[in-house]
Amino acid sequence: MDNNTLYTKPHYQILDGLRGLAAIIVVFFHLAEPLAISRFDNVVNHGYLAVDFFFLISGYVIGYAYDDRWNKLTIGSFLRRRFERLQPLVVLGMTLGAIGFYFTDSTIWPLIHMVPLWKLIVVMLIGYTILPIPLSLDIRGWEEMHPLNSVGWSLFFEYIANILYALGIRKLSNKALACFVVLAGAVLLHFAVTNPNGDVAGGWTLNALHMRVGITRTIFPFFAGLLLLRVARPTYIKNAFLWCSLLVAAVLFMPRIGSAEHLWMNGLYEAFCIIIVFPLIVYIGASGVVHNQRENKICKFLGNISYPLYITHYVLVYFYVAWVSNHKGITLSQAWPYALLTFSGAIVLANASLKLYDEPVRAWLRKKLK
Template sequence: MNNTKLVTKPHYQVLDGLRGVAAIIVVFFHLTEPLAGSRLDNVVNHGYLAVDFFFLLSGFVIGYAYDDRWDQLTVSGFLRRRFERLHPLVVLGMTLGAIGFYFTDSTIWPLVHTVPVWKLMVVMLIGWTLLPVPLSMDIRGWFEMHPLNSVGWSLFFEYIANILYALGLRKLSDKALACFVALAGAALLHLAVTSPNGDVTGGWTLNAEHMRIGITRTLFPFFAGLLLSRVARPVYIKNAFLWCSILVAAVLLMPRIGGAARLWMNGLFEAFCIIIVFPLIVYIGASGRVRSQTEEKICKFLGDLSYPLYMTHYVLVYFYVAWVSNHKGITLAQAWPYALLTFSGAIVLAYASLLLYDEPVRAWLRKKLKQ
């Protein structure tokens, strides 16, 4: 067993802050989604692209943190570190989802009141492992691999990317990695432009179609982030956090492109954002420096909050979606007080999860899993 202690590298504070900005917009996306008439008119129309941004950020940070440490690190050691970082909130999110499950009974989920407790418990225990549940265990009726915490699907693919990196793709030369990323980018472009929905959404159902979408959405951004961490030479860019936050918001809030008549145009826009704009944002963010104590505190707070917010907010969104579905025809103008209450609750829940659960459990795991 390798007992060499790895020296912690300094964080990219701006990138930490951007992760929080994207996570907040994801919450708004999920609050406006049930009020939209279709995917064409959601107010936060491209909020789902935050997942692709997270994948790219993850690949960049993993490359920066670990690429030059494999002489001190084993595959199992790397995976233990990723487990310690990611998994406590996976367990919490699934557990909270199970606790709230029966209280979200609604016309939109007719299966909820028919689910026996034993089946709920089995789904929760499988959810703790992040393994997808088969459609026969879909207890909510949304055809999800993680029906107790919808966002778990992206963590499933995050783990796949980390495992692929650890088992061999980290060994690729820069040229070989660039070729791999180019092929993954071509696959992503093809998916986006030819999608029957005109977008890259998907990945949350355990079937061939969604598995293809999920792996395609993961491979390019994660390994493009890894490549960027290797070849980029950041230079100082003034006000990087401000400009990058504006760019992230502009992409995620962009209205639908092309409408129902030209679905391929929206797919092309999304591919452009993932392949070109997101790497540019990460490069600018990596080139930035916090310019004051206030900006440093904001970036730290947003960075600390981002993952707990992402992994716990949908527990409250289920209640909100149930309320919206029971008030047919409600508008955003009528729903905003309830949306604001849900958003505020999500922030409080995430911060409490961070302080009272995530940080203590991760500290305990570090001791238990220490090499």
């Protein structure tokens, strides 16, 4: 078998672009988050749902890329390809997080300088594997499974979904997969409307509650994406990228639904978005084509930076959060120049990470893992 034959399928350009747009909104969400007084007043209130959107696109794209190739693949070769795609930037993100760790000292992380170097190195090395660290190694104090790069938790669950797909769920008939997805959707809906916080946010701590949240948020969208790929044949939809972009932005920028007395309403909104709206967006995106060179360049740029931006931006956000915490009571109108600087730096860092590190390392790994 020629391994390179597994890289010949064309991309869904619009889905690439939408993934990049969602990654940009994630950055906006993390920049607005430290300025919010509560979960009710973040100006990018539902930005965390971008992760669920990523999972759904991932399931769709994984099915498209590999479903018809298992006569040429082994489980090991599939997992090597996922490792090649995901792991280089995981390592970079953890390394950059470790380099910047002691420089993000602030009023919310008063004990950072008391963390011994050996402990930082241990956390970084575990982070390279994307395995979660126990709370005893939480060196930042946010109870995160990856305290050097906050977003690493979603990559952990991405790997779990990929492993489940490879080990057996890919073999399910469409009817069996549909039953599995419906059950996962019911679990997601129940969690969303009964969660005391009134949302699906969570998954970043190594404890029973967050592991449940992470699995719940991963299983439905990932395998719903796979089911969508198998049963819904794309058709032609005009201006798909524009309509999908507007829908993604509308969902993620939507203010909090309901009040503190009606938290279930927001949970219902989020479940509706994940179960209904996100699959609709992916279907429309898969049914569209880019209309001109400008739209093609936009989708290509957004697609290229989507993963590097997502996996490296929080390294800079730590510095921004430290600055905000050291200026109590600062408003959005006062903070926006620093937020804009952080956002611009994140875009530059993502591009540099892609061109100077990710692409060369993946090319090297591709040769080594043949």
